[in-house]
Amino acid sequence: MIRRWPKAPALPSWVFDLAPVGLAGLDTWLNARHNTPYELGAAAVATLALLLRRYFPLTVLAITLPSLVISQSVVPALIALYTVGFRYRNRWLLTGCAAAVALGYATPWPPMLEVSHDDALLGLIYATMTAAAPVFLGMLTRTGQELSARIDEIERAREQERRLIEQTTLSRERTQLAREMHDVVSHQVSLIAVSAGALQVGAPDAGTKEAASTIRELSVKTLDELRHMVTLLRASGSQPTELTPQPTxxxxxxxxxxxxxxxxxxxxxxxxxxxxxxxxxxxxxxxxxxxxxxxxxxxxxxxxxxxxxxxxxxxxxxxxxxxxxxxxxxxxxxxxxxxxxxxxxxxxxxxxxxxxxxxxxxxxxxxxxx
Known part of the structure; x- marks a missing residue:
């Protein structure tokens, strides 16, 4: 049996909508003293745009890119990039979005005419790693959810299969029991009834006739009960249930x-x-x-x-x-x-x-x- 960690209590959906906005707002506030009012406005727009990231992930990512370039507020773009990695599977699309974020992160602001090759190369490496992390994290989260759903489906299928096997086994045993009762027990009781009837007719005295009559009556009643039991066993063994549809x-x-x-x-x-x-x-x-x-x-x-x-x-x-x-x-x-x-x-x-x-x-x- 597949063992899994117990699931944590589910949080309301609005928590997952507001938490990224709060984190991006904290990032903007911490960098407020280093930004101009124009840069703060761009960061605020990027932060508020995160409220729509579940519905328009690509649009929200595009809105956060200007703030990424002109201000020091990086968190909104990374959160939007994580959402894109979670929602989409196209590798070319994800690569392009990550490249756009990496380019915006590596672009100096205000523009500098003279940048050493070492600084540019290091900045590009850091920007690439920074942009790749949320994409891979989004893909990992999506894969984890899909895997969890598959495991749940497999567990339900195995439980249903186990119940089907139990019902099939029970049905087979009932059918076999009904067959044995019909072919063996009923046959032998019928012979007893026939023999008792013959004895009743040819008995030399009244006591023997009465005993033979009693045996015959009991045999006939037993045959009726056996036929009734066989009918019930076969019906219960083949009656369709919600797990076993009628096989026709x-x-x-x-x-x-x-x-x-x-x-x-x-x-x-x-x-x-x-x-x-x-x-x-x-x-x-x-x-x-x-x-x-x-x-x-x-x-x-x-x-x-x-x-x-x-x-x-x-x-x-x-x-x-x-x-x-x-x-x-x-x-x-x-x-x-x-x-x-x-x-x-x-x-x-x-x-x-x-x-x-x-x-x-x-x-x-x-x-x-x-």
Whole structure:
């Protein structure tokens, strides 16, 4: 299980909006004695512009650049640059914004005609490092939030998978118990009832007939109770719940729609498929979509359905992952169960990676299987 540090209490959003403004205002106030009124005005405009940094990060960064050049107030531009690094992924855009801040930081004010090469080089190095820090910090913060969201999603998926496994195991045990009660216990009780009836008819005395009649009545009542229990067990073992949708093709469109990933589907299934074939196809598509969401986030999934007079084929292919993935342990029980289900129906099941870095699942079932 993934262990994480406990989350700190969430602060109101206005705290994160006003804290940078207060920090920039403090920077302006500390440099007030070194700035002219014109420079103070530019610094104040840059500071107030930070209130809109969440909505117009690039515009706010452009507003802070004049203050960065003409005054000693550096904090507003660095905060605006951090917001740009957090909001955008384009490396060329981030490089250009960082270069603009570095150039504004390295430009002397008022302009100096004579600057030694060593001083200019040192100033450029310091300016580059100063501008790169907020960009990388913004990217790091964004990556941390995305990673935290992915971990939460994985934990929810694993918890749901665990509950599905528990329900599947319970359903299998109930079905097996119902089968044993029907095939073994009910058969033996039926033999007892038949034998008791024969004894009742051919008994030589009234006491034996009465005992045989009692045994027969009890056997019949027991058979009725057994049939009732078998019905309940099978119903509770196969009744759909909110975690296990009814495994029929009638729910296949809903499964695809609610999968949360982009899916393309082509082809149609024959209309005379039996319940076992429908369940096998449904479970195959369900498992393939679940694996694509866990192991190939952001990838597009294609479902191809085809059939001939002899067999039906369902192929599910996902592309390579688009978003960052996490390495997760997997026992591949789902694929093993799908292969066993296909073999029981006389079909075949194949699963494996594609040359492009994706994954393919293919199910073939004979139409004559029942």
């Amino acid at each position: 093709l009638a729910e296949l469109d809903r499964l695809v729609t609610t999968s949360g990933i982009p899916v393309e589907r082509d082809g149609e299934l024959p209309g005379d498929l039996g319940a076992p074939q429908q369940r096998a196809i449904y479970r195959t598509v369900q498992e393939a979509l679940t694996n694509a969401r866990k192991h190939a986030p952001g990838a597009r999934v294609t479902i191809h359905i085809g059939h001939t007079a002899a067999e039906v084929e369902v192929t599910v292919v996902n592309g390579r992952p688009v978003l960052p993935t996490l390495s997760l342990p997997s026992a591949r029980h789902g694929l093993v169960g799908l292969r066993e289900r296909a073999e029981l129906l006389g079909g075949t099941f194949e699963a494996g990676p594609t040359p492009g870095g994706g994954y393919r699942v293919r199910l073939r079932l004979p139409l004559a299987a029942d």
